[in-house]
Structures are given as C-alpha cells and as structure tokens.
Amino acid sequence: MNKNYYAVLMAGGVGSRFWPVSTSSNPKQFHDMLGTGKTLIQKTFDRLNKFIPTENILILTNERYNDLVLEQLPKVKQDQVVLEPAMRNTAPCILYASLKIQKMNPNAVMIVAPSDHWIEDETAFEKDVITCFDKCEKENALCTLGIKPTFPNTGFGYIEFEKESDENLKKVSQFREKPDYETAKEFLAQGNFLWNAGIFMWSVETIVEAFKKYQPSQYELFGKGISSYNTEDERAFIQENYAKAENISIDYAILEQSKSIYTLPATFDWNDLGTWGALYDKLDKDEEENAVVNAKVLLENAKGNMIRSPKGKIVVVDGLEDYIIVDKEEVLLIYPKDKQQDIKKVLNQVKDKFGDQFA
Structure with a gap:
C-alpha cells in the first residue's frame, strides 16, 4: 500500500x-x-x-x-x-x-x-x-468526485464544469447551491453539471x-x-x-x-443515504414494493412502505401505502414517505414536548 x-x-x-x-x-x-x-x-x-x-x-x-x-x-x-x-x-x-x-x-x-x-x-x-x-x-x-445526476434533485449542491474539458478530470467552473426544481432541470439539460x-x-x-x-x-x-x-x-x-x-x-x-479545482465524474453507484426515502430506494423490495429491515412482517394491502424494527420483531401492517414505519425502543414513527423532509421538524416537536432524551 x-x-x-x-x-x-x-x-x-x-x-x-x-x-x-x-x-x-x-x-x-x-x-x-x-x-x-x-x-x-x-x-x-x-x-x-x-x-x-x-x-x-x-x-x-x-x-x-x-x-x-x-x-x-x-x-x-x-x-x-x-x-x-x-x-x-x-x-x-x-x-x-x-x-x-x-x-x-x-x-x-x-x-x-x-x-x-x-x-x-x-x-x-x-x-x-x-x-x-x-x-x-x-x-x-x-479534486472532487462528482456524481452524474439521475433526476433533478433539489437536495444536493451541484458542480458545474467547463464543457471543453476532454480529460476524465474536468475543470470546475463553479459550485452551485441547492437549486429549485426548475433550475435543477436546466442543470440536467445542459449536461455539464454533477451532484456534489x-x-x-x-x-x-x-x-x-x-x-x-x-x-x-x-x-x-x-x-x-x-x-x-x-x-x-x-x-x-x-x-x-x-x-x-x-x-x-x-x-x-x-x-x-480556488481556481484549480477539478472534478471526476464518478464511475460507481452512489447514494448519500440522507433520508428514509433514500434508504428505501437502495433496499430490496417485496412484490408490493415494501422494503423491510430486521422485522418479521405480516402485510395486507400494504404497498411502498419502508419498515424497520429491532431484529426479529413481528410487525403487522394493513392498509398503509407509502409510509415510513420505524420502531425503536421508546419511539414508534409512522409517517408519510412524501413528508420525509419534515422529520427534522417533528424531532424538534418531540424534544419540546417530551424532552431531549428521545432525540
């Protein structure tokens, strides 16, 4: 080495x-x-x-x-x-x-x-x-490793590189803040933007x-x-x-x-595992698109859920679609997947109401 x-x-x-x-x-x-x-x-x-x-x-x-x-x-x-x-x-x-x-x-x-x-x-x-x-x-x-964008993500900063760069390593022209959706779509259309x-x-x-x-x-x-x-x-x-x-x-x-920054478009799959939804995307799913970590499950009319519990715990779900269900000792979270960005807010509410020990 x-x-x-x-x-x-x-x-x-x-x-x-x-x-x-x-x-x-x-x-x-x-x-x-x-x-x-x-x-x-x-x-x-x-x-x-x-x-x-x-x-x-x-x-x-x-x-x-x-x-x-x-x-x-x-x-x-x-x-x-x-x-x-x-x-x-x-x-x-x-x-x-x-x-x-x-x-x-x-x-x-x-x-x-x-x-x-x-x-x-x-x-x-x-x-x-x-x-x-x-x-x-x-x-x-x-140098920085840039990730080729797969969709117009508004949760990442972007790296803009010079289009003339022939090399693998491309000269960075600027770093761009997390964009709104329309701007992110423009970045992807231009083709010289990577996720940071x-x-x-x-x-x-x-x-x-x-x-x-x-x-x-x-x-x-x-x-x-x-x-x-x-x-x-x-x-x-x-x-x-x-x-x-x-x-x-x-x-x-x-x-x-700095004026001497280069980015290499990564050749590997990458996920920043920033949210429960990002984790859900990376996990294997059952035929109803449920992703399960650790739990033993009995599922009826349950689709697209992210379910995590302590090892071996039995979790029964009926009639829920696209939910995050996380069981951990003193806390059980049952939360819509499309509101996952609000979990930080919920955490603060729990702190205010029940104390810091759960946060």
Missing part, C-alpha cells in the same frame, strides 16, 4: 432525518442502516482500508462519539480519532486534520470522505480516488497553502498549534482554541475561491 495515501473520515454529523434510529447520542453512521451486518462507518472504513494503510486513516468526529468510534473500528487507535470539542462546520476540522497529517508526512495526499454514504462498486471507487490522487501528486489541484458528493482529494501541501491564501485567520489560529500536533500537548491546545474558529464549510472557505 502507498504510504503517502491518507484518509479523513467525517463522522461528526447527527443525521436527524433518520430519527428515531439516528439520535444525537448515536447517529446514523454508527447504525447498520441497510441490514448488511456492518454499520455505515464500518463499511466506509473497510472501503478506504483496501488501498489506504490502516494507520493513515483518521476519524474526524465529535468528542461525544469517541467511544462509539473505537468500539466499532477496532483497528483504529485513539490517536487516529480527531475530536472536535465544538461544532464548527467542515473547514476548521479539515484544516486541523490536514496540519496533523502534514506534520506526519509532508508528501501526503488525502481523501476527505463522509462516513455515511452508500457505494456499491468499491473497486470503481478505489480507481477513481487513485486517478485523483495521481493528479494531486503531480500538480496543485483540488462532498468527497475531496488533495495533497496536504496544496490544501494548507489554500487555507493560507483564502482563510488566513483560520490558518493563523490552527497554525499556532503545529508544535503540539501529534503530541500529548495537542488536546490542551485544541480545547482552548477550537471554539474560536469561524463556523464555515470547506465549500465556502476554499472551494468556491
């Missing part, structure tokens, strides 16, 4: 649209959402570990998930778990992890990847990442230089800690300084400003 290859797994999110399974104390990346026998973070770690040395994979997460990470990823040592003491979006934690890696290996190239995505063809994923790594080793490029999957590759040298140039105050804040990184003094420095960082995403902080 190439000793210069590194990965940063982003595992700090709460995944509130997967409530009640995903809660702030045990988010979706630590659950076996697909019923495969492995949690999403375990699947992501294994996928990267095929071509990135075990010790070169860092897990970026919130302090409260430290024990979950170590429990679910037994190959990972404590010093590979990079803990955020405060929620400050993606730019500060990526800079922090990049400076740690640069200190370990100035020649490193790295991938930043979410820990909760579904990717079936792992060989194609590896090939795409290495294509980007090769470019990043040769030049000061920031939030999977990035660059050399540590290039990303650190980009922070120096475009986010000098962020760089100055984290740069002061370089002597402490990867030593026993690191924790104290981060505890004292992390919360001072500006709350900003890597997209706004760096990618929208």
